[in-house]
Amino acid sequence: MTARMTLRVNGSDHDIAVAPDTLLLDALRYECGLTGAKLGCGTGDCGACTVTVDGEAVNSCLMYVLECEGHSVETVEGVTAGGIGAIVAEEFVKADAVQCGFCSPGIIMSTCALLARTEPGAATDEDIKEALAGNLCRCTGYLPILDAVRRASGAPR
């Protein structure tokens, strides 16, 4: 059984047919063609699938897409197209905070959710660590990521 729904992603409406148990992550990747959010664990532990729904960072592997009708989803493709998300992506590159890159879309999304709710320069290291606590990275040792987020936080918006 499938249902039709409108999924608003990165400011565009997608008319899609989904099963009742279709996950947001699968709808983004296979119905909308947005492959930035990744399937890592599938159990809410790694953060590779992080996107925002109405500005809140969520694990898209744990959310049914039907729960998103009437809400606004953003993915790494949308946020890095301009504004603070583009600055975050640039700082990740400058700080060598990307190695294999599998974790990067999710970490960028958690960072953008943090910076959207804090004034420029106001995010403390504790705020950053808390915001990124659900995002695992197997490559970088986290320090370059912390550095990149600090610098992005201080950038004018």
Ligand code: FES
């Ligand atoms: S794939 Fe969703 S938290 Fe790991």
Ligand code: FES
């Ligand atoms: S850069 Fe490889 S997992 Fe983070």
